[in-house]
Amino acid sequence: MEVGAGPLSIRVVTDGRAGIENQALGLAEAVARLTPATIDVRRVQWRPAFDWLPVALKAPGMLDASSNLSLPKHGEPWPDLWIAAGRASLPLSLAARKRSGGRTFVVQVQDPRMDPDRFDQVVAPAHDGLTGPNVVSVTGSPHRITAEALGEAGPAFAALLGPLPRPRVAALIGGRSRVFDLTADHAVVLANRIAGAVEGAGGSLMLTFSRRTPEAAERVMRDRLCGIPGLIWDGEGANPLFAILHFADHILVTEDSANMAAEAASTGKPVHILPMVALRPPGKFARLHADLRERGASRPFDGRLETWTYEPLAETARAARAVLQAMTQT
Incomplete structure (x- = not known):
């Protein structure tokens, strides 16, 4: 995939909970600091009748009307980069990777609790212990703070x-x-x-x-x-x-x-x-x-306000560099 020919189109997909969305959005913003990009945030919910279904049985048509996401139809453009987080996003990430035919690079944030090879890349907390050739392990989780x-x-x-x-x-x-x-x-x-x-x-x-x-x-x-x-x-x-x-x-x-x-x-x-x-x-x-x-x-914390220094963690930026590097190799 060619990166740098024009602004990278990034779609961020979560269920809208702040703690989840900030992880995916933080990674997207870190990518956008490295290369020109536009970020499109989408929030999804599953209709109650289907929310209990396992990931493999969910389809985009089961989304609740409050969701502002639909997958591109035939002939419509796909985003260059898809960054999603949270269990609600998993069926959509899998569908995006399959239906885009390689046009969209799909990144799942957090441990998806399934084979990471089903995504183009997974950015997961190191403390979860997930490993694989396409897994980027980070201390903590991606975020928006710089x-x-x-x-x-x-x-x-x-x-x-x-x-x-x-x-x-x-x-x-x-x-x-x-x-x-x-x-x-x-x-x-x-x-x-x-x-x-x-x-x-x-x-x-x-x-x-x-x-x-x-x-x-x-x-x-x-x-x-x-x-x-x-x-x-x-x-x-x-x-x-x-x-x-x-x-x-x-x-x-x-x-x-x-x-x-x-x-x-x-x-x-x-x-x-x-x-x-x-x-x-x-x-x-x-x-x-x-x-x-x-x-x-x-x-x-032992009750004292000790002062010390250290190199600030920059794990979100490191993950963003890994995403762009992997995109250029596909």
Whole structure:
């Protein structure tokens, strides 16, 4: 496939969930930073009657009317590059590769839980252990955070975050999953440790919660931390995450999210990992955090705001280079 003859047309396909879409879109944007490209974002949902079907039995005609994706018909142009993420996208990625007849290079982000050879390329977290000649393993997952993006986000929140006393501490709080939980009792422990570190340093706190944060745990943490100078985002208005990371001197991240950890480690700022309540052996999460520690990006949070330096992770850019290289070889 020839790359560089004109703008590369990239189609991003997900179910629209922010954590999933940011991975595929982040990879697409990284490709577009390397070569002229246009990015077309599509979101898909399956009709409830068909959503339970296995991947092999789903067909594009089963998509819900809310989906804004249809595969090109005979004679219509196909995108040069298809980047998809999430289980909902899998049947469409397989169909795109088959029906495009090689005109579209299909990249699946995350472990598809099927033979990776069914795609042109798979970009998967190294901690999932997926291997193969067309698999690009990355630490964490692709994302949209770059130094330039953080810098561009800063001015909109400069009046709010810029005057905060230093050290400015970002806290990214996750929540309940199959592997971890954040109980109200544990939230008290985390809030007290965070408060002790920030108040002891005379700094400020910039706190965000995820959609998975249990209501009781969020309420406990808000009540304990609301008196500290800073910002506790209420979920309303523009998301301040990029600006928070831009202004932060330290970043605290709960151990339950590979996405948040990878994003934090891309800043080059000290990343302190907050423990959660383990519901089962942490498995791949333990492997991810061991990788981040080996790279010098993160350390377990022990109540102190230590400062250290490391080379910021640039895994999304590395994956983008691998995609373009593979496209030129097809």
